[in-house]
Amino acid sequence: MPGKRTKQPRLKKRAGVFDVAREAGVSVATVSRAFNLPDLVSEDVRRRVLATAQRLGYAANPAAKALRSRKTHIVGAAIPTLDYAIFAKMINHFQDTFAQHGYITIVATTGFEHANVFDKVKTLVDRGAEALLLVGAIEDPALVRYLKEPHIPVVTTYSYIPEEIVPCIGFDNYAATQSAMEYLADLGHRNFAMIAGSPKGSDRQRTRIAAYRDFIAERKLEGAENIVIRDFTIRDGAEAMRALLDKYPDTTALVCNTDVVAFGALSESRRLGIRIPQDISVVGFDDAEYAAQLDPPLTTIAVPAEEMGRLSADMLHMSLSTGESPRFVRLDSHLIVRKSACPPRGLKQLRLASAV
Amino acid sequence: MPGKRTKQPRLKKRAGVFDVAREAGVSVATVSRAFNLPDLVSEDVRRRVLATAQRLGYAANPAAKALRSRKTHIVGAAIPTLDYAIFAKMINHFQDTFAQHGYITIVATTGFEHANVFDKVKTLVDRGAEALLLVGAIEDPALVRYLKEPHIPVVTTYSYIPEEIVPCIGFDNYAATQSAMEYLADLGHRNFAMIAGSPKGSDRQRTRIAAYRDFIAERKLEGAENIVIRDFTIRDGAEAMRALLDKYPDTTALVCNTDVVAFGALSESRRLGIRIPQDISVVGFDDAEYAAQLDPPLTTIAVPAEEMGRLSADMLHMSLSTGESPRFVRLDSHLIVRKSACPPRGLKQLRLASAV
């Protein structure tokens, strides 16, 4: 036949522990030990085994390894989405530091749907995850129940909640937004407003909103209910700004719960001829990469995304190797003052005058 | 003793296929089939098995499953970083559509180091990845050799290269930057410059740079070498803009190889009092979320990140189930005209006059 197929020369199976053993003249047990318990095998044998393994291109089959040793070396992360820079950055570092310990990370995205997270978590566990990273407070009662049974190490990030059922590695959202407001209040502002994300499904939004309301109540300021809820896209931020100007025209101090929406608010203000910060002061949340480059540079709250990722990984890894439970850790978040806030109109002169 | 420890009641092992079999009064083979080859088992038995499985909370051990069936249901992706929105978005969709088929995605980040990618790829397949997503042209000779042996389905994204050794699902970077330049040239520009990323380790940068040079050579324009190389951060973009104004002050048309640096260039221009687009027209690359919200809204090239992720997943999945190799597909990338480019200074009037 003319069209003779190039036949596979021989489906040469990947070398297994057995092949290495034969080639190195030892038993399979010794090969296994040479890799996993090197102290138990004599110097020269170990070297010989590793060398032949190298030569044969041996790599242990992870499935067999996992099956027998009951260690998958897989960890899981359930996050809302990878499309938000702040989550992507956290996962990037989480994954990276776990990779250094020989673990792979599988991530499940819940799309901000609380209904999803229990399912996703179960999927992760069923898939063999030995530890879990979650974000935010644990809300789903079914998940609470599930995590209450002693399973595997879990941490939750972003929110620092001392009474949470699993260790938190996060920051104090309440204090963070109040510090921003305090800054604004100290500048002389009395008319506040907030652009927030949906409180449904995000404890972070809820506590930031609560912080906002409480602050206003305590100081007897204006705008306790001047909150507009939008999704976190720049476009939504712009739209929110319009809504806000329409409904709460007296606002002089705006706190945005995300730099993304702050970005949108700034853009829209420019289009509308509203000057930031002269007409309205705004502060953001996250300290996104672009925050410093906006016009004006955005005063915002820096969030330790990288650190949360890295520290979560370290904690969980420690927990996996020593068995002790991860600790609660409250990371720092602080206001980064740039140029998007100033005293309200007319107050600057007063201040300067009184300073004389 | 007062501090009596709550002892584990009994480490009840997770239910296995054997338990389900016993409870359902069938053999383990039938249980397995009820899940994996449902057509082979009678209606009522299947229902009974699934019900008992449900009741016992049975979930197949993925390691055992993988070991025996030689299917890990894991796919791998090697990307430069998750910290770039464009990669994060692609992976997000890749992972998501593969998850719908029951596969999990493990990602390895190479940090733009070409030296890393071979290692990372090997790690991924050693970890059991059944298919692979790569980004960009395959450069490392060792990797080329490795992928030439018939291993597992692989696609590479971002660059469409018909002669690549593995199927590409990308767009034509060359044509894309030339279309942007054509737009600028049609506007009347003759003095070009480019802010590029390092050509080392990125074929995309190389082909965009080549496209730039070729275009200028063909049309006998100015600035064939007016290229400044920087990393892709907003700050670098700003810095690049300064360098560029310093070294190539005649520039009227700037093509940025990333919206991120375009962002930086725009910011820096504002600070420097350079008006965009009146003094310098700029086009970006990526159509980042914020592109439309910049001041001025950025004219840029839309890149099909989502589609690349989704389509790669679909292709690879098809390849896994049917055995046929993924196809090369050239996706569309097109210029999105917004407000950051206009005819060069003085030309507008001429044009209007001649149009009469």
Added chain:
DNA sequence: TGTGAAAATGAAAACGTTTACACAACTTGG
């Protein structure tokens, strides 16, 4: 040089599935 402990190794069981094979119980067409 003998002895007991420690160190190094090997044989074989176990991990929890899928699947090749065998077989029984039904259909169907003659």
Added chain:
DNA sequence: CCAAGTTGTGTAAACGTTTTCATTTTCACA
């Protein structure tokens, strides 16, 4: 009513490691 499929099911052998347990070798010390 029998032969030949078909369909549904079970038994037992893989899959490639790690790990238990037993055994041999080495070593230190009396």
